[in-house]
Amino acid sequence: MTRASPRPNLAIGAYRHLKRDIIRGAYTPGEKLRMSDLKTRYDLGVGPMREALSQLVSERLVTAVSQRGYRVAEMSIKELEDLYDARAQLEGLVLELAIARGGDDWEAQILAKAHALSKVLEVHSADDMLDIWDARHQAFHGAIAAGCDSPHLLQTRAWLFDQAERYRHLWLCQTVFSAEALDAKRREHAALTDAILARDAATACTMMREHLMTPVPIIKEVLREQGLV
Amino acid sequence: MTRASPRPNLAIGAYRHLKRDIIRGAYTPGEKLRMSDLKTRYDLGVGPMREALSQLVSERLVTAVSQRGYRVAEMSIKELEDLYDARAQLEGLVLELAIARGGDDWEAQILAKAHALSKVLEVHSADDMLDIWDARHQAFHGAIAAGCDSPHLLQTRAWLFDQAERYRHLWLCQTVFSAEALDAKRREHAALTDAILARDAATACTMMREHLMTPVPIIKEVLREQGLV
DNA sequence: CGGCTTAAAAATATCTACATTTTTATAAAA
DNA sequence: TTTTATAAAAATGTAGATATTTTTAAGCCG
Structure with a gap:
């Protein structure tokens, strides 16, 4: 018996949602992604949010500077x-x-x-x-x-x-x-x-x-x- | 005045360290990466550790199954x-x-x-x-x-x-x-x-x-x- | 009076510790 | 041997504490 899809955790959901929003242009390029805003927008704690952002940084859709948070990647x-x-x-x-x-x-x-x-x-x-x-x-x-x-x-x-x-x-x-x-x-x-x-x-x-x-x-x-x- | 490298946060350090260890063969392919073990090995909390793992999942060096943790990616x-x-x-x-x-x-x-x-x-x-x-x-x-x-x-x-x-x-x-x-x-x-x-x-x-x-x-x-x- | 430096305050990011949920291992019963 | 109940272990999520950055305001010199 295999469970094809174990309930995905919050980070995965946040990742998908945020990625979609970035791609669809819900944020402007270079926009700051404040933790407090993201928390309320996606109704999540900081942990899952950070995980999602980390993945998007790997994919270069988001940029991060240590201690200064995250931004939507620029376009040019x-x-x-x-x-x-x-x-x-x-x-x-x-x-x-x-x-x-x-x-x-x-x-x-x-x-x-x-x-x-x-x-x-x-x-x-x-x-x-x-x-x-x-x-x-x-x-x-x-x-x-x-x-x-x-x-x-x-x-x-x-x-x-x-x-x-x-x-x-x-x-x-x-x-x-x-x-x-x-x-x-x-x-x-x-x-x-x-x-x-x-x-x-x-x-x-x-x-x-x-x-x-x-x-x-x-x-x-x-x-x-x-x-x- | 520009600070070229603001002190990197713990997640970045953990990411680099863990990635290096995986590449150098410190873990066997498919090995389970238990949070408690990683915490003691790299002397870190779960937050930064999870961030590091998320990035490595993006890079396919680590696999994750929701609620069942992380494993070193298989080799074949x-x-x-x-x-x-x-x-x-x-x-x-x-x-x-x-x-x-x-x-x-x-x-x-x-x-x-x-x-x-x-x-x-x-x-x-x-x-x-x-x-x-x-x-x-x-x-x-x-x-x-x-x-x-x-x-x-x-x-x-x-x-x-x-x-x-x-x-x-x-x-x-x-x-x-x-x-x-x-x-x-x-x-x-x-x-x-x-x-x-x-x-x-x-x-x-x-x-x-x-x-x-x-x-x-x-x-x-x-x-x-x-x-x- | 205006530009610059410095110092405090607010906002923000980051980390740790604990609580909750889920999975895995163990042992008893059919 | 398989199934089921229970206990342990592990992953996940939240909240609050800490450290850093940014903003604001005041002081000082030109």
Whole structure:
């Protein structure tokens, strides 16, 4: 008899909640995270709160200075550019390996997820639309990456993804609510799928890197508009 | 007036100490880390100890199950192979970018570090020898990687490095105390340096990937000998 | 009168000790 | 041998004590 999920402790809950809030932009970059405020906001003691913050420091979403508390990590154009470049390069590598290593099941999964993504047309509420499209979009790219068959490379990919998610969220809001942008993405995904299934590594990797870099100018603009940098 | 390093709090000290102990093999993989033991061993309260453990969980050196405490992460042949493969692939990518992006200063630094590494011949005590050779070896590879000019790729590289360090430590002990092994490494490093300075990306990347994979069979053997798997 | 230093006060972060809950080990009974 | 009841051990959470930083205000010199 195995208990799949022993009741998670408060620190884990706080970690998830706080991480989500940071990613969704509930705090402004660089904002001070006062213990007393956090305690009341998340209705917790200092112990669990500190644990959650420690983990977020490890993930670089929060910065800490000894005896001077915690702050939400800063955002910057410079970081945005490097982060997306790193992601694009890594994704290119992962895709190259996936094309070399992936089997029939890998191909099938890509087709399945691509199909699911292309069908997000039904009418949904705005928030639902964002969540559903994003979930399927991630599933599609995840299916592609999975072919590299390396837990540690995938872990690394997930780690960079988390780092980028605050920026990415800004882009999502711009893209999901624009029929035009969505359509452009649909075409990119279709072309990418074709190149991958044709096992054309050179073309596919180049397309993937470019695909991942397209959000950068859009995010830059939003960052400036919203005065986040 | 800036205080470069405000006195670090106890959690940071505990984190460093515990991490070092895990990497150096002071605990056996999978060993339970009891709070009461840790408290006495590191002479600390539970608060700081928990913070340190939380960070190590983020870094996957420790595993946690809610309400059932912490354990040193397991080691396995499977993980060893994936970890080193991931590292080799990433290092290949980083090197490719470095050759494309690195400038004169990058080349100079590589030569400097390569020279320092090749000169570790003077007689040292055994422990000194290990520390000095390792430090210079890391500096050499670090100088090469730095050329990719991407903080996030380098961060990612450092993260995989940390993951591998427990395995790597086993290899170091085998290599540093063998004049023959050291000499083989010296030749590999020299050839690598030549290919890099010649900006021969294809050759250099292949050599780098192979260079990083050479420890794997040695570590496998040690793991089996010491019954760690 | 204004800028600078110094000193007290408030706010904040950090740590320890204790209380509570949950898990694990032990022993008795079926 | 398996199951169940009990006791011990361990993890988790809270509250209060301590140390550090930041703010505020007063004093001093130019």
